[in-house]
Amino acid sequence: MLEYRVLSAGDTALVVEFGDRIDRELSTAVLALAQGLEAEHIAGVVETVPTFRSLMVHYEPLVLPIDSLIARIDAQMQRLKARDIVGHLWHLPVCYDPRLAIDLDGVARRTSLSPRQVVERHSAPLYHVYMLGFLPGQAYMGDVAAELALDRLETPRTKIPAGSLAIAGTISCVFPLETPCGWHIIGRCPIPLWDPARAAALLAPADKVRFVPVSVREYETLVTRASQGVLRIEPVSEFVGAVA
Amino acid sequence: MPALRILSAGLSTTVQDLGRPGFQRLGVALGGALDPVSLRAANALVGNPGNTGALEAVYRGPSFAVEADDARLAFVGADAAIEILADTDADAGSGEIVPPMRSVHLRRGQVVRIGSLKSGATLYVAVEGGFDIEPVLGSVSTDGRGRMGGWQGRALIDGDVLPLRRATASERDECRIDGLDLAAPRRFRAVLGPQSDYFSAAEIAGFFAGDYTVSAGSNRMGMRLEGRPIRHRNGFNIASDAIATGSIQIPGSGQPIVLLADHQTTGGYPKIATVISADLPAMGRLPIGATISFAPVTVAEAAAARRELFAALERIGEQLVPLAPPAAAVAARLQECNLISGVYDAAA
Numbered sequence: 001m002l003e004y005r006v007l008s009a010g011d012t013a014l015v016v017e018f019g020d021r022i023d024r025e026l027s028t029a030v031l032a033l034a035q036g037l038e039a040e041h042i043a044g045v046v047e048t049v050p051t052f053r054s055l056m057v058h059y060e061p062l063v064l065p066i067d068s069l070i071a072r073i074d075a076q077m078q079r080l081k082a083r084d085i086v087g088h089l090w091h092l093p094v095c096y097d098p099r100l101a102i103d104l105d106g107v108a109r110r111t112s113l114s115p116r117q118v119v120e121r122h123s124a125p126l127y128h129v130y131m132l133g134f135l136p137g138q139a140y141m142g143d144v145a146a147e148l149a150l151d152r153l154e155t156p157r158t159k160i161p162a163g164s165l166a167i168a169g170t171i172s173c174v175f176p177l178e179t180p181c182g183w184h185i186i187g188r189c190p191i192p193l194w195d196p197a198r199a200a201a202l203l204a205p206a207d208k209v210r211f212v213p214v215s216v217r218e219y220e221t222l223v224t225r226a227s228q229g230v231l232r233i234e235p236v237s238e239f240v241g242a243v244a
Numbered sequence: 245m246p247a248l249r250i251l252s253a254g255l256s257t258t259v260q261d262l263g264r265p266g267f268q269r270l271g272v273a274l275g276g277a278l279d280p281v282s283l284r285a286a287n288a289l290v291g292n293p294g295n296t297g298a299l300e301a302v303y304r305g306p307s308f309a310v311e312a313d314d315a316r317l318a319f320v321g322a323d324a325a326i327e328i329l330a331d332t333d334a335d336a337g338s339g340e341i342v343p344p345m346r347s348v349h350l351r352r353g354q355v356v357r358i359g360s361l362k363s364g365a366t367l368y369v370a371v372e373g374g375f376d377i378e379p380v381l382g383s384v385s386t387d388g389r390g391r392m393g394g395w396q397g398r399a400l401i402d403g404d405v406l407p408l409r410r411a412t413a414s415e416r417d418e419c420r421i422d423g424l425d426l427a428a429p430r431r432f433r434a435v436l437g438p439q440s441d442y443f444s445a446a447e448i449a450g451f452f453a454g455d456y457t458v459s460a461g462s463n464r465m466g467m468r469l470e471g472r473p474i475r476h477r478n479g480f481n482i483a484s485d486a487i488a489t490g491s492i493q494i495p496g497s498g499q500p501i502v503l504l505a506d507h508q509t510t511g512g513y514p515k516i517a518t519v520i521s522a523d524l525p526a527m528g529r530l531p532i533g534a535t536i537s538f539a540p541v542t543v544a545e546a547a548a549a550r551r552e553l554f555a556a557l558e559r560i561g562e563q564l565v566p567l568a569p570p571a572a573a574v575a576a577r578l579q580e581c582n583l584i585s586g587v588y589d590a591a592a
Contacts (some may be wrong), residue, residue, distance in 0.1 A: 007438035010518030013488035015438045022483050034269075039411065049268045049486035051510055056486030058265070061547040062554060085386030131270040133510030136390040140484070177391060196392050199381045201270040 002029045004077065006070055012046075013063055016073055016156075017054040022142060022170060026053045027130050031085050031206045036076045044069070050205045051131045052140070087129075087206035088235035092103030092124070092174070092189055094165050094211045097220035100188035107167070107184050111147055119213060121145045122186060127172060129207040137176040137194030137201035141209055144170045165191045165211070189231050190222035202233065246408040248371070250400050251355065254306035258464075259375060259394035259406075260368075260505075264383035268509040274360030274489060275385040275393070275499045276505050278302075278464060278528030279366050281557065282321040285421050286370035288560045289318030289347040291414070297377060297384035297394075298370040300450065301463075303531075305358025306400060310350045316372035316413040317356065318347040320421065322364030323527060329355040346420035346567060349413055364426065364529040373410030388464075389506065419564040428530055431539040432523045434492065435546050438485070439514035442476050443494070451516055451538065455467055456500060458534045464506040467527065469536075473482040473498025476514060490519035490527070492538075502527060522549035 002025075007009070007015040016033060018026040034050045037057065044064025049056040059069050096119040098104050108115045127141035139234075144167050152168045157180065160166075164175045166183035175181060178193035189211075193202045203209065225231040250257075260283065263276025277283035277300055284294040299306065305324055309331075321327055321344060329339035331353045339357065342348055344367065351357070361367050377384045377395065386394025395406060433538045440448060456471035474494045487493075493513040502519055503511075505528070519527055520541060530536065541549075 008435050008518070008543050009438045009488040009515070010435050011484075011543050011550055012487075012521050013518075015485065017438070017485070020483055040497060047266050047268055049509060051485045052483045053487045055490065056268075058268070058488070061543075062551055066543055066547070131484070131510060132269060133486075133506050134271060136267075136270060136272045136387075136392070138271050177389075179389075194390075196390075196397075199272075199392060201265075205269065221317050 002026075002080070002104070004029070006073065009056060013056055013058045014066065015054050015056050019053045022052045022130065024128060027128065028085065029080065030055045032080050033073070033076055035085060036080065036207065037073070040072070040076070042069075042072055047179065051133070063079050074105060084240045085206050086240050087204070087208060087209045089210075089237045089239055090203065090235050091210050091212050092191055093214040093218065093222060094187040094189050095216055096123075097216045097219075099141065099216060101186045103184040104186050107148065107150065107186055110150055112230050113147070118148065122167070122172070122209065123211045123213050127209040127211070129203050129205055129209060130171075131205050132201060132203065135175065135179060135194070137203070138173055139193065139203040139207070139209070141172045142170050144172050146170070149182055152182040153184065153238050155179055161188070163192075165189050188219065190219050190226060191231070192226055195209040207235075207239070208239070246315070246411040247405045248408065249309045249311050250306055250402060250404040250406065251309060252307040253400040253402050253404070254301050254358065255304040257299055257301050257306045257400045258301040258386035258388070259297045259377060260296045260385045261383055262330050263385050263505065264381050264387070264393065267381050268373070268486070271509055272381060272445070273387055273506050273509060275383065278505050279321060279525045280369070280528075281424075281525040281553075282366065282426065283368045284527065284557055285424050285560060286318045286320040286368040288564060289320065289419055289421055290316050290372040290536055292370060292374055294557070296370065296374040298368045298374075299400075301358060301361065301367045301369065302365055304360050306509055307355060307357040309355045310352055311405070312352060313349045314349060314413045315408065315410070316347055316349055316418075318370045319344040319358075319367060320370075320424070321367035321426070322361035322531070324361045324367055325359040325580060327357040327359070329357060331355060333421065344425065344433050347418045347531060348434050349418060361531075365531040366529050367488050367494055371408055373408060374414055376407035387506070389508075418567045420567055421560075421563050422565050423563050426526075426529060427537065428453045428534065429528050431537050432527060433520045433541045433546065433549065434490075434517040434538045435520060435543055436517050436540060437481065437515070438518075440480070440516055441482075442478070442514035443474060444477055447477075448516065451500070452540055455535050455537050458530050458532050458536070460518065462532060464504055466504055466507060467502040467530065469500045469502065471499070474500065474516065480513055482512055484510045487511050487515070488518055490521065490524050491515040492517045492519065504528060519550055520546035522546065522553040552571055
């Protein structure tokens with residue numbers, strides 16, 4: 001069984017920490033515990049927030065004393081290995097055209113690759129959704145190929161367009177809303193990852209994503225359909241099993 | 245449609261209730277009133293459930309006109325000159341000044357003008373029945389970064405017309421609330437962690453011994469403090485983990501940031517300690533320039549303080565005191581009762 005620590009985060013939240021780095025194995029444990037606790041519907045557990053390497057459990061101490069909560073977590077951890085993670089596989093169209101990817105040339109220069117090679121390297125892996133955070137529906141996906149791993153921009157941009165696909169370190173994100181951002185923008189995704197009308201996120205922690213390159217013309221068609229509300233995207237499949 | 249018409253929006257006035265729990269795993273901020281105690285008190289004064297959405301004014305309040313036959317409003321929070329004017333054309337300074345911590349009955353066309361807030365950062369304006377705003381994910385709180393909830397997902401602007409659920413005020417006397425202590429504690433209680441092991445024992449002791457001043461960079465996401473910088477043992481970059489409201493994160497500068505209602509759900513700085521939930525409402529009303537310090541407590545002590553606060557909030561209705569009705573209304577009622585005849589001298 002994986003080692004973990006329970007850390008206090010005030011009197012209404014605690015952190016189950018599996019490590020301090022971005023790591024698939026840690027992520028698997030985090031997501032398995034999150035799904036396991038969710039399935040238990042424990043009275044007093046308000047919500048859980050999975051991250052790269054820890055799970056925050058928000059709870060109501062007047063309903064569920066901290067000792068009882070920790071006992072439930074310990075019991076879950078005993079069973080953790082037997083549990084399989086449930087997620088969805090998605091194919092997300094992305095336009096890597098330099099007109100929509102202001103940093104593509106810059107990334108190519110910094111990595112001594114051609115822009116075409118950057119696109120090939122970025123669209124090759126099957127990405128794992130570690131966590132959502134920062135903005136509604138914003139998924140942190142990994143792992144970006146080591147040769148594309150770059151530090152953030154020294155000066156963040158004050159505004160990037162919604163749908164920007166960006167990389168920093170080994171993580172790739174699609175920013176669902178216009179936002180300030182210090183990441184390298186290498187494409188644009190026409191699929192809204194956050195639906196403000198339904199207040200729903202497309203991706204969830206534990207999902208898998210493959211980026212499918214599309215032309216500017218295809219991108220524009222998809223954007224138009226999305227704005228007309230006639231674009232429906234469904235997962236390619238549901239999967240059960242530890243994240244590879 | 246009964247409404248409040250915003251004539252001047254103030255510095256940053258938003259609709260807030262008790263927030264939007266349950267969706268942080270999707271990146272949706274908790275949000276909600278910075279000072280939920282004052283929000284609950286304002287709602288109690290107009291007979292609303294405590295979680296009803298109200299206006300949260302910060303530093304400089306809004307002006308608005310009543311576009312309903314009549315309406316009942318209540319103001320709770322920082323001291324402020326709250327002026328009631330006969331109509332939008334009324335001359336400056338010609339209105340009646342009402343203190344906060346009470347309800348008022350207003351008629352169509354009357355204007356409320358809230359000036360600068362003193363002694364605190366926040367003031368809540370509750371309306372009997374609440375605003376006729378569709379909740380998003382169970383809450384009418386404004387999420388500015390997520391651009392949802394509240395009024396069009398943003399702070400109010402001049403000219404906004406906020407629909408009200410009630411077209412008229414109910415028949416009842418006005419109230420004030422007595423004994424609501426909104427004073428800031430000298431020391432805010434905090435539980436160590438979750439990343440206290442990023443700091444030496446000496447730095448942790450220094451943190452709890454130091455005085456910190458609320459700086460101008462503060463907003464609904466976080467309260468930036470200035471004081472003795474806290475040094476990290478081994479750098480300040482951590483793999484992002486989740487954030488609880490009240491988390492005290494220490495960025496590279498060493499100057500603490502207390503994360504407040506609109507904090508992002510996850511973040512990448514070590515968090516030395518977490519302000520306890522019972523002290524968060526007081527934190528939410530701290531103005532820029534206030535000096536504070538922190539006292540370490542255990543999780544058990546924090547839970548006991550929460551129990552105490554919740555018990556006090558349960559009794560908030562008992563703190564409502566009817567205000568003496570206006571003299572003219574008394575006269576009318578006395579005349580109805582045949583207790584006096586002829587001219588009633590309101591000044592007597």
